[in-house]
Amino acid sequence: MKISPRTNKRRLGVERMESTQTPLSKSRTSKSGPSIIDCDIHASIPHDGLKAYLPRIYREQIETWGKRLPGQNQMYMNGGTNGSMQEHQPTRGGNDEDAYLNYMRANHIDKFNLAYGILTGSDYGVHTTPDTDYAAALCSASNDYVIERYLSRDSRLKGSVHIPKQDPILSAKEIDRVGSHPDMVQVIVSNGAERPYGNRRYEPIYEACVRNNLPFAIHVSMEGIGINHPPTGAGYVSYYAEYRAARTQIMMAHLASFIFEGVFVKYPDLKVIMVEAGMLWIAPYIWRLDQDWKALRHQTPWVKEPPSEYYRKHVKVTSQPLELPPQKELFMPMLEAISARDNLMFASDYPHWDFDSPLLAFPKIDEDIKRRIFYQNAADLYNLSSVKLAEGGVQA
Amino acid sequence: MKISPRTNKRRLGVERMESTQTPLSKSRTSKSGPSIIDCDIHASIPHDGLKAYLPRIYREQIETWGKRLPGQNQMYMNGGTNGSMQEHQPTRGGNDEDAYLNYMRANHIDKFNLAYGILTGSDYGVHTTPDTDYAAALCSASNDYVIERYLSRDSRLKGSVHIPKQDPILSAKEIDRVGSHPDMVQVIVSNGAERPYGNRRYEPIYEACVRNNLPFAIHVSMEGIGINHPPTGAGYVSYYAEYRAARTQIMMAHLASFIFEGVFVKYPDLKVIMVEAGMLWIAPYIWRLDQDWKALRHQTPWVKEPPSEYYRKHVKVTSQPLELPPQKELFMPMLEAISARDNLMFASDYPHWDFDSPLLAFPKIDEDIKRRIFYQNAADLYNLSSVKLAEGGVQA
Numbered sequence: 001m002k003i004s005p006r007t008n009k010r011r012l013g014v015e016r017m018e019s020t021q022t023p024l025s026k027s028r029t030s031k032s033g034p035s036i037i038d039c040d041i042h043a044s045i046p047h048d049g050l051k052a053y054l055p056r057i058y059r060e061q062i063e064t065w066g067k068r069l070p071g072q073n074q075m076y077m078n079g080g081t082n083g084s085m086q087e088h089q090p091t092r093g094g095n096d097e098d099a100y101l102n103y104m105r106a107n108h109i110d111k112f113n114l115a116y117g118i119l120t121g122s123d124y125g126v127h128t129t130p131d132t133d134y135a136a137a138l139c140s141a142s143n144d145y146v147i148e149r150y151l152s153r154d155s156r157l158k159g160s161v162h163i164p165k166q167d168p169i170l171s172a173k174e175i176d177r178v179g180s181h182p183d184m185v186q187v188i189v190s191n192g193a194e195r196p197y198g199n200r201r202y203e204p205i206y207e208a209c210v211r212n213n214l215p216f217a218i219h220v221s222m223e224g225i226g227i228n229h230p231p232t233g234a235g236y237v238s239y240y241a242e243y244r245a246a247r248t249q250i251m252m253a254h255l256a257s258f259i260f261e262g263v264f265v266k267y268p269d270l271k272v273i274m275v276e277a278g279m280l281w282i283a284p285y286i287w288r289l290d291q292d293w294k295a296l297r298h299q300t301p302w303v304k305e306p307p308s309e310y311y312r313k314h315v316k317v318t319s320q321p322l323e324l325p326p327q328k329e330l331f332m333p334m335l336e337a338i339s340a341r342d343n344l345m346f347a348s349d350y351p352h353w354d355f356d357s358p359l360l361a362f363p364k365i366d367e368d369i370k371r372r373i374f375y376q377n378a379a380d381l382y383n384l385s386s387v388k389l390a391e392g393g394v395q396a
Numbered sequence: 397m398k399i400s401p402r403t404n405k406r407r408l409g410v411e412r413m414e415s416t417q418t419p420l421s422k423s424r425t426s427k428s429g430p431s432i433i434d435c436d437i438h439a440s441i442p443h444d445g446l447k448a449y450l451p452r453i454y455r456e457q458i459e460t461w462g463k464r465l466p467g468q469n470q471m472y473m474n475g476g477t478n479g480s481m482q483e484h485q486p487t488r489g490g491n492d493e494d495a496y497l498n499y500m501r502a503n504h505i506d507k508f509n510l511a512y513g514i515l516t517g518s519d520y521g522v523h524t525t526p527d528t529d530y531a532a533a534l535c536s537a538s539n540d541y542v543i544e545r546y547l548s549r550d551s552r553l554k555g556s557v558h559i560p561k562q563d564p565i566l567s568a569k570e571i572d573r574v575g576s577h578p579d580m581v582q583v584i585v586s587n588g589a590e591r592p593y594g595n596r597r598y599e600p601i602y603e604a605c606v607r608n609n610l611p612f613a614i615h616v617s618m619e620g621i622g623i624n625h626p627p628t629g630a631g632y633v634s635y636y637a638e639y640r641a642a643r644t645q646i647m648m649a650h651l652a653s654f655i656f657e658g659v660f661v662k663y664p665d666l667k668v669i670m671v672e673a674g675m676l677w678i679a680p681y682i683w684r685l686d687q688d689w690k691a692l693r694h695q696t697p698w699v700k701e702p703p704s705e706y707y708r709k710h711v712k713v714t715s716q717p718l719e720l721p722p723q724k725e726l727f728m729p730m731l732e733a734i735s736a737r738d739n740l741m742f743a744s745d746y747p748h749w750d751f752d753s754p755l756l757a758f759p760k761i762d763e764d765i766k767r768r769i770f771y772q773n774a775a776d777l778y779n780l781s782s783v784k785l786a787e788g789g790v791q792a
Contacts, residue, residue, distance in 0.1 A: 077695055193630035196638070229631045232649035233619055233642055234589035238657060241692050242592070245652045245685060246629055249645035253628035256638045280680035284730075287721050288674055289641060295750065296637050299473055325683050327733060333726055334680075354691065 035371075036358050037378040039318045040219070040275055040347035041108065041117040043157075044090070044100045045145050053141035058134060068134070069125035070226035077240045080353030088351040101153060108350045109156060112358045115375065116384055117350075118158050119150060120219050120275065124190035127165055128226025135164035136174065143178045151183035158382065160188035160217060166227070168201060172208035179212035185382040186215045186273065191250050192222035194229065198257030206267045215271035215316070215381060218254055220247040251277035252285055255315065259289065262302040264314045271381060273316045276349060280323045283337035286311050312339050316381055318347035319373065320356040324363065331363060341369050345378045431767075432754050433774040435714045436615070436671055436743035437504065437513040439553075440486070440496045441541050449537035454530060464530070465521035466622035473636045476749030484747040497549060504746045505552060508754045511771065512780055514554050515546060516615050516671065520586035523561055524622025531560035532570065539574045547579035554778065556584035556613060562623070564597060568604035575608035581778040582611045582669065587646050588618035590625065594653030602663050611667035611712070611777060614650055616643040647673035648681055651711065655685065658698040660710045667777060669712045672745060676719045679733035682707050708735050712777055714743035715769065716752040720759065727759060737765050741774045 047067070051059050061068070072078065080086060090103035109117055121142070126135045139162040146159045161179050163171035175187055187209050195201060197218065209216050223246055224231030231237055231246040251274050258264060258272060289307035297303060303310075317338065325331055338344065348356050358374070365373075378384070443463070447455050457464070468474065476482060486499035505513055517538070522531045535558040542555045557575050559567035571583055583605050591597060593614065605612050619642055620627030627633055627642040647670050654660060654668060685703035693699060699706075713734065721727055734740065744752050754770070761769075774780070 079692060191630075196628060196630045196633055199634070223629055229629055230625055231629045232592060233625055233627045233629060233646040234587075234592045234649045234653075235625045237592055237649065237653060238595070239696050241685070241688050241696060242649070242652045242656045244688050244692075245681070246649060248684070249648055250629040252645050253630045253633065253638070253642060256641045257630075257633060260633075260635045260638045278680070278684055280683065281677065283721070284674070284676035284680065284719060285641070287676065288644070288719050289637070290722070291717070291719065292637050292640050296475060296640075300635050300637060321687070323680060323684050323687065325679070325733065326686070327729065330729055330733065333723065333729075337721065337723060337726065 035115045035375045036112060036346065037116045037118070037375050037382075037384065038108075038112070038114050038348045038350065038358065039118045039273075039345045039378050040120050040320060041104070041350045042122055042352065043104060043119045043146070043150055045122045045142060046100075049097075049149070050138070050141050050145055053144045054137055058137050061134075067125075068129065068131070069123070070128040071123075071125045072222060072225055075225060076243045078353070079240075083353055084351050085353055085355050097149065098153065101150060104350070105154065108348070109154070114156060114358075116156050116158055116378070116382075118160065118185060118378070118382070119146060120160050120188055120217070121162055124219065124221040125226075126162065127190045127192065128222050128228060130166075130227050132164055132166040132170065135166055136170045139164050139174055140177070143174070143184075147178065147181055147183065151181070155183075158183050158185040158384070160184070160186050161214065163187060163189060163205065165189045165202070165205065166194075168204040172204040175205070175208035175212055175214065179208065179214050184214070185384075186217045188217040188219055188275075190221035191218050191247055191254070191277065192225055192228035192231070193250070193254070194227060196257030197254045198259070198261035198263045200261065203266070206263060206270050210267050210269050213269075213383075215273055217273040217275055218251065218277075219275040220251065220277050223247050223250055248277045248281055252281070255285070255311070256289060256307075258314075259307045259310045260300050260303055262300070264310045265302055265304065271314055271316065273318065273345075273381070275318045275347065276320060278321065278323055279317050279319060279338055279340075279344060280325070280334050282311070282317065283334055312343065316343050316345055316377065318345050320347040320349045320361070321354045322356050322361045328363070332365070335365075335369070341372050342377065344373045345381070346374045431511045431771045432508060432742065433512045433514070433771050433778075433780065434504075434508075434510050434744045434746065434754065435514045435669075435741045435774050436516050436716060437500070437746045438518055438748065439500060439515045439542070439546055441518045441538060442496075445493075445545070446534070446537050446541055449540045450533055454533050457530075463521075464525065464527070465519070466524040467519075467521045468618060468621055471621060472639045474749070475636075479749055480747045481749055481751050493545065494549065497546060500746070501550065504744070505550070510552060510754075512552050512554055512774070512778075514556065514581060514774070514778070515542060516556050516584055516613070517558055520588075520615065520617040521622075522558065523586045523588065524618050524624060526562075526623050528560055528562040528566065531562055532566045535560050535570055536573070539570070539580075543574065543577055543579065547577070551579075554579050554581040554780070556580070556582050557610065559583060559585060559601065561585045561598070561601065562590075564600040568600040571601070571604035571608055571610065575604065575610050580610070581780075582613045584613040584615055584671075586617035587614050587643055587650070587673065588621055588624035588627070589646070589650070590623060592653030593650045594655070594657035594659045596657065599662070602659060602666050606663050606665050609665075609779075611669055613669040613671055614647065614673075615671040616647065616673050619643050619646055644673045644677055648677070651681070651707070652685060652703075654710075655703045655706045656696050656699055658696070660706045661698055661700065667710055667712065669714065669741075669777075671714045671743065672716060674717065674719055675713050675715060675734055675736075675740060676721070676730050678707070678713065679730055682734075708739065712739050712741055712773065714741050716743040716745045716757070717750045718752050718757045724759070728761070731761075731765070737768050738773065740769045741777070742770045
């Protein structure tokens with residue numbers, strides 16, 4: 001593994017935070033639960049808050065034309081009001097800049113005594129507009145807002161670099177601009193796409209990820225919206241339930257694309273995270289890819305190992321929405337088939353309607369694998385050092 | 397279940413054939429194998445042979461412009477030369493009209509002592525052209541050719557009605573024209589599509605299927621070719637291995653579409669067959685669909701039962717290319733999870749490169765379930781009466 005300048009920066013940053021900041025949590029539930037890293041938390045960015053971080057030209061355009069971003073809600077329903085849990089009722093408006101942060105701390109971070117929470121974004125609509133410079137400005141504003149208004153206020157929160165993936169060169173610039181911030185732990189894009197993500201057009205992004213020692217996360221969203229392809233290989237679906245199924249199909253396409261385009265051969269340090277696309281489908285999918293690779297590998301000779309090996313070494317998966325087979329005895333064998341011990345990371349998707357509670361979503365599993373899924377796999381991937389928990393005790 | 401005029405016609409047809417025709421087989425291998433129905437055999441239709449069944453205007457157009465059908469081979473490779481097994485070397489050209497039929501009998505039907513073989517088509521390119529009347533003429537010619545040159549020559553062969561699915565009304569007319577032939581046992585389309593097959597635009601096709609008591613089969617092919625959508629929800633893939641994976645993703649989209657559009661509620665007698673798209677993916681897919689349906693069923697209230705129930709009652713799956721988990725102990729539980737005992741039907745895909753031998757492809761499984769997969773499920777679906785085997789013994 002290459003040593004990048006980032007490794008040092010990250011380590012310094014983490015040490016600094018640990019010495020000057022301690023988690024604020026006063027847990028109600030930690031006694032019964034393991035130490036938890038939540039890999040998918042959505043923190044709100046208010047419309048006016050974001051605008052303050054935009055250049056004047058875009059502030060004026062927004063005043064004249066509105067936000068101009070095609071969104072999912074214009075095409076498909078979601079679950080819950082605005083996609084959120086019913087009990088999610090943060091204070092809206094007012095002058096308290098930290099109102100949402102404090103609400104989220106009380107109702108999620110502290111409540112479940114999270115060691116860390118990875119913020120994955122509030123609006124992926126930036127990826128649906130044909131106005132690429134505008135998308136780039138929105139990504140920069142969003143990144144600056146998150147650093148200043150969330151990451152700098154709570155050392156447990158870590159951020160994701162949003163990029164205008166319409167333009168991989170501009171994306172690489174944005175990764176280089178904010179990716180070295182010690183609290184930025186990954187680059188993130190939405191799942192809806194113009195081409196599968198293994199395509200060579202995206203290479204500047206992966207070069208920048210490796211240069212900044214950041215994994216590349218794909219979060220389901222915006223499939224078939226705006227400039228993206230229709231959400232299935234058979235065109236548009238009619239209903240949200242189908243749409244949710246289609247998202248996984250697109251994630252499958254991205255995974256095959258990374259493998260068969262040889263991205264992991266070109267960038268042996270690159271890690272990819274599949275967020276919110278389910279997990280059990282991965283088992284029969286890599287079985288099939290391995291079979292086809294064996295028969296057809298002469299057509300893609302740069303793919304040196306079975307697809308399942310690239311998955312195992314380079315790809316992580318988040319758990320929410322957690323799938324459970326009706327045949328309960330199949331759950332553990334399926335977890336083993338997807339290498340959950342090394343590749344699965346817990347995510348809650350707070351505050352969305354299909355939120356998975358860190359305490360309730362999983363059936364009972366062995367403490368060893370549970371600890372890896374709920375903490376260690378993410379700690380290793382994101383290079384999060386051990387933290388002193390509020391309740392005492394050191395996580396290695 | 398409605399009684400359609402077809403049921404009588406079919407029964408009469410089968411009886412007539414049984415009394416006047418006996419299978420020609422002289423098996424080399426049947427002693428060791430069960431009675432077999434092969435649900436996916438591709439029989440060649442020579443270019444000149446098809447032309448003879450076309451109206452003059454299209455014969456002249458072909459002479460001037462060639463066949464004008466976008467095809468997969470112009471976009472992606474396949475396995476083997478022309479997609480076939482290396483040992484597949486039928487005589488080409490010459491004056492022997494039955495040369496291919498005789499070759500196929502010797503090398504597949506007789507060799508494996510098939511009770512029946514379902515012919516699924518030689519070219520799905522008809523579904524990729526924007527010239528819909530031309531597609532309709534090609535489908536009619538193909539159907540007439542198959543009836544005259546295959547079905548009438550061997551009572552073990554059964555045919556599939558090809559339709560110009562670009563125009564569901566014309567498609568229904570073609571189903572009504574040839575669907576009542578006693579040896580036509582299903583309607584078939586390719587998997588590549590302009591919209592998922594549950595979409596209401598296709599309803600005239602399903603009405604005609606039910607009217608003629610024919611199941612509707614979807615065979616992987618032509619994804620992303622010609623007028624069809626790109627093969628994934630993220631656009632075009634680069635390589636054939638990805639393309640094969642994408643086919644399954646599209647089949648997933650069709651399955652969700654049938655369920656959530658309520659096609660099986662509108663047409664309770666309709667059966668759908670998913671051909672050559674794999675099978676083990678169905679397990680986690682229906683687990684996930686069931687979970688989402690439970691949470692979101694208020695959005696599609698016409699979907700009365702869990703998706704897995706519609707799958708179980710209305711959908712059949714063919715086995716080739718057979719997937720085997722590397723964890724051998726998972727194979728039977730996965731077969732159970734996809735209701736293989738009732739829903740899986742053997743297919744060889746003869747003569748294509750990834751042919752599954754009726755004798756070698758499957759691992760050892762219980763005789764009871766084996767008999768259902770290799771014979772009974774297809775016999776029930778296609779209403780194929782019991783046949784006297786060449787070696788004696790009556791299959792119930």
